[in-house]
Amino acid sequence: MILPFARSMAAVIALAAATAVAAQQESTNRVAAQTDWSVFTEDDPKECWAVTRPKETVNTRDGRVVAVRRGDILLFAFFRPEAGVNTPQITFTGGYPFASGSTVTVDIDGTEFEMFTEGEWAWAASPSDDAKIVTAMKRGSAAVLTARSSRGTVTKDTFSLLGFTAMIEDAENRCAG
Structure with missing residues (x-):
């Protein structure tokens, strides 16, 4: 069940995340990078996001490792001030x-x-869950998303x-002003 906040934010998140993926693929707007994370920005509408790709991916069906075709696998922390996303929104596309x-x-x-899912996107249920x-x-060394x-x-993407802490702070600072 998708919670009311998640339902109300679903369209905003999906649009922003889709914009972020498209922009990352086509953009030269990468403004910072540290270790495994990068920061991208767009101006219209104002968006800033830290993003990374998995270091390892394992796909299984019926307990067996299988080869599958997947699109971009990305983990984001994004800000979109015009949509009221001023604190980091964690989003994943598998x-x-x-x-x-x-x-x-x-x-x-x-x-x-x-994280709740809709289509190709997953996100936390509330801003407090995001926090x-x-x-x-910020404290961890790896995130495994199943x-x-x-x-x-x-x-299972690892x-x-x-570089996460530095890049999320960089993205936040770029969208604050």
Whole structure:
């Protein structure tokens, strides 16, 4: 079940995240990078995001590792002041449509969180959940996101958190002014 806040933010998040992916793919607006994270910005509308790709990806079906084709696999922390996203919004795209009604488990050094899904996007249920995930990411070394595709494939993507703190702070500062 998607919570009311998540439902009301779903369109904003999906639009912003889709814009961020498209902009990252086409943009030369990468303004900073540190270790495994980068910061991108756009001006119309004003958006700033820190983003990374997984270091490892494992896809399984019926307990067996399988080869699958996936689109971009990205973990974001984004800001979009004009849409009221002034604190970091953690968003994930697994490169495929998630199973209907499924969730994504986020494991940061043994602490687990849950993200809700819609289409190819996943996000936390509330700003307070985002804040908890961000705090864990700042303290952690890796985030492992486990999800299920609409075809039943279970994916496990491991993201490095090296550079996360510096890049999320950089993105926030760029969108603050």
